[in-house]
Structure formats: C-alpha cells, structure tokens
Amino acid sequence: MPAPPPKLELLDLHGLTVDFSPDHIAKTKADFFASTGQRCSAFDVCVAKTWQSRTRALRLAGGAFADGDSPVHVCFFANTRHLMLAGAGAGFYGNCFYPVTVTCGSREVAAGEVLDVVRAVRNAKAKLAGDVARWAVGGFAQDPYELRFTYDSLFVSDWTRLGFLEADYGWGPPAHVVPFSYHPFMAVAVIGAPPAPKVGARVMTMCVEEAHLPEFREQMNAFASPAGK
Template sequence: MSFSVAKVAPELIVPSKATPTGNLPLSFMDRLPTMRFMVDSIHVYSHGEEPAELIRGALSKALVPYYPMAGRFAMSGGELEVACTGEGIWFVEASADFSLEDVNNLQLPLAVPKEDILPYFPPEDIKDVIMLMQVTQFKCGGFVVGIRSDHAMGGGAGFGAFMQTVVEMARGRAAPSVMPAWGREAIANPAKPILMGGPPPVFAPMDLQKLAVDIPLDHINQLKSQYAKETGERCSTFDVVLAKVWQCRAQAIGLHPDADVRVAFAASTVHLLKDVLPEGFYGNCGYPLTVSAPSGKLMNASLVEMVGLIREAKNSLGTVFSKWMAGDPEADPFRSPPDYGLLAVSDWSKVGFHELDYGWGEPIHVAPIVDDNPFMATCFFLKAPAPKQGVRLLTNCVVREHFGIFHEMMTKLE
C-alpha cells in the first residue's frame, strides 16, 4: 500500500502582537557545542477538528510571551545570541491520504518516511530558525504534530513549557499559567578550564541495533518495593529502570571484567541555581552525570547495588557541578569521548510532552525521531503509549552480535 502526504501552505507564524526587539545573551550552557543540534519529535493524536488552524493561532499568541522563539540565532562578539526579530516560527500544514491505523499510529520504526511528517527546512533566505512545526491531518480524523527545535534555545523542559503555553492558548487562556522569563545572563560563565592535551579522539562507527521495550508499571512498582524493603529508602522509577537497562546491556556486551561500563544522563541543575534563576526560566540548565562500574561487578550486582550506584552519582551532583563551574578539568563531563562502554540516556517521560491536550485528549504516542548515530549508544525513556502504563524504552545501544542476548534479557522485563 502506498501512502501520500501533501504539504500545503508553508508560512512563518509571527507573534500576534508587537514584541520587544534587540539581542538577548545565551548562557554558556546554551552555547556549548553539544547543544547545537535540532531535536525532532512527533506527537500523535487520535482526533482533532481542523487542528492546523487551531494550533496556528495558538502559536501566534504563545509567541508574544515567548517572543525570543520567534527570533533568529546571531553571532555577536564571537558568541551566539538570540536576535529578537519577530520573524516567526516555520509552520507547515499537511494532509495524509491514509489513517493512523494504516501506519500503526506512527509507532517506531516509522511506516512512512520521517520527511513526510516533519517540517522541511525553509528556503535558503530564511536562516537560523529556532523552531519548525508541521501539523498533519489523517483520513481517520487523527493528526500528528511534528516538531524540530534547536537545543541551544532550551532542553526538553523548556520546550515542554513553551508547548504547554501553546496548548493553553489553544484552549482559550489569555495568558500562560507560568509566565516565561529569560534569565540566561544569571548563569555565570565557569572559570576557564585547564585544557587537556593529546590528539583529538577518533570515533569508530558501530553497527547499533534498535529495540523498543515497554516496562509495565506493575513491574516497576515491584522493583521499587524491593529496593525499599531491603534498604528502608525510596527510589525513583528512573533509578530502577536505568539500573535494569544498565545491567542488561553490560551482560549482553560482555566487556572485559575490568573494563568500565558507563551510563550518562542529563541532571537538572535548576535547583542548584534557584537563588539566581527567575521563575519561568526555560533555558538549558543541566549537567551530564556519568555512572561507571567495572563490567565484572555489574554482571552479578543486585538491584540494591545498581540503584545505589545511580543514587550516589545523583547525590554528588552539587559537588561536581560546583567543581565544573570552578573550572576543574576532572569535573568536565565531556573529557572522556564516547565509546561502546558508554550508554547515553535521555528521559522524556517528565518534560510535559505526554500531557499536551489541545482539547481533544492527550497524545496517544510521543517519540523522538533520531537519525542513526553509529558513534554513540543511546536509550530514550518515554511514557508507555495509552492504554498501557509504565515506561517505554527506545534503545539503539548494542551491535548486531550482541542484540539477541540484549533483546532476550530486556523482553523479560516486559
């Protein structure tokens, strides 16, 4: 069966009222080279009546308080800034000649090219757009919102806050429930770190394989109860699920017992800067924490031991973040290049995407659309699609020869 998507009426959505002009500074976290990439995602809804028209108007209203989003990135004095030009967000309306059921509700792997449901970039004369959006309506009445956003403007929580405002405008609110605040200048630049010598790292491509696994809420609660019973302490869903993924992967890839197997994830540092950051801050504000242990130790470690390592790293956040800000090279989270021993984890389950309701119900499915990266093993945490409860893991983290074992071990968690 062939599928066709017709894209019509591409345009720039500008703020509905006049907004401030001028340049705004980005923080050093926004300007990190690791932040300059587009984050692509799809948000799938089972029903909507002329959603493109509703969202187009809501975007225009949301861009009044969030006016920097309608601007453009610009260089000033050798540093990246946001020029508040009010030129707008690139918006595409589209229609599909098939139903969501025909393409399995756009579950991954996609049954249609991602280019069909994500907005294409505007013409060459429209550059440095911060956000792009496409709303595609299906024959069944469902729709998908495809978003491309530049991470330099903010992380998942920041874009989640912006999209929550879009939803609020769509549902008739006159102002956001939380007013956005810029505040990037409140984050001081760190002391200049000591430069590490040596040649640049050489990255070897890996034949990484994709796997999606749903971890039921009942199983997660059993693991959390087990941890509480053995330690007298509580732990989070993220802690126990990450512990299991980390161990399953370590057992599957079977590195030398003395080789380190690592997991890395972004930990929010907003609470550490609460005295200087304004309410409504939506910029990047995190530190990549890495948890490491020898392969041999992870092979037979208990749940309590695995979770304990993760919680110990999380508890050290204040210390390592302070050292990083002071310029300590040992606290530089990017000092060790990625290799097969590292798993990079992104938690999308709590950034607000799954709760966005334009008036027809919450999304049935939210997912990142990630190009194949042969240089880094990755794992995304999402909410399991309705009616399931729990966590959906999207992994691209083991090579073909280890995939069978990893798949078998992970499906035991389902």
C-alpha cells in the same frame, strides 16, 4: 588551548523498544526502600535495568567484554535548576542540567542484583550538589564529565515529561514517539511512556551491535515479562 575533538568510532547499532510494567518498577522501588531505607525513582530503575541488560549482553555474547572486568559507563543529565539558579531564575525557561556519569566494572554491573545497580546510580546522583559546586569554582583540573563516544558507554535521555504523547495535531495523540535520528557513534536509550491507557515506562534503545542484540532483548524482556524481576 582546547583539546582536539574526540575521534568518533562509527558503530553498527540496532534498535529495541521494551515496555516495563508499573508493577515491576514499583516492586523494584519497594525492594530498594526495604534494603536501603532510601527511595529511588522509576527513572533510576529504568536506567539501572537497561545498563545491566546491555552489560550482560556485552559480556555473554563474547567479544572484548567477555573476559576480565572492563569499565563500563552510563551517562545521563540531571536537573540543576535548584542548584544553579537558587531562586533567581524566575521566568527562565531554558535548560539547566549537569552530566552525571556512573562508572563500574562490567562484572559488577552484570553479576549483581538490579538493586545494586540502582544504588550505584543513586550514589552518583547524591554527589551532584558537591560536583556542581566544584565545577562552579573551577575545582576540576581535568573535566571528569567529558563525554565518551565509545561502545563501553551508554547515554540515557528522559522524555517522560516532554508531553509528546499528549500532542494532538488533529488526528489524536501519537501511538509511539521515537527520536528522529540516532548518531551511529553513540549508544543511546530514551526513557518515555507507552501511549494511554497503558502505563509504565517505554525504553527505546539504539545501543547494541547485532551480535549483542539477542541477549540484550532477552535480558530486557525478562524484566518486562510477568516473571521478570
């Protein structure tokens, strides 16, 4: 018998949009390579910095996350076309993805360097092939990727390759594209791109309550500003 649907707690979430410069993203990628000998993507950097900024805001602005080391989660969806179809998917244009969840202590995410958070994201992605193989043969007694609709979780969606900014309906490409609606029980960040000729990444969020918004804005802007790091 399937489990009952999750109880959804409605959240009073507020929006924030921040542009990350290509220079800061490139510097973080270069620092990560120098530290680990491994490469990371702009997506990894954006996920890590947004998750860290949000976690710092939750801890510094008081409330349930101010003390102790509560677990925090970030969830995103990874492409598994190369794992699931294995060359047999010619002509298949539907979605083929698998949820990746990263869980760490709030103190670890908030206090560490952004490179440490990038490493946690990369480590979770590195397990993707093995996890998909286990899932395919029913190797999980309990679904470890059941979505958590709680304030300690952040959901990230990647819009960078959807082509929205290239769409022209007769009056030129759009200056800004955002989700039509956000669900008030899910803290969300959408990673896209700013309109041309600007380059870099645009992170559109609806993920913090009003009490945490000022600190979240400060943390995100610190990375986006010329002095950000």
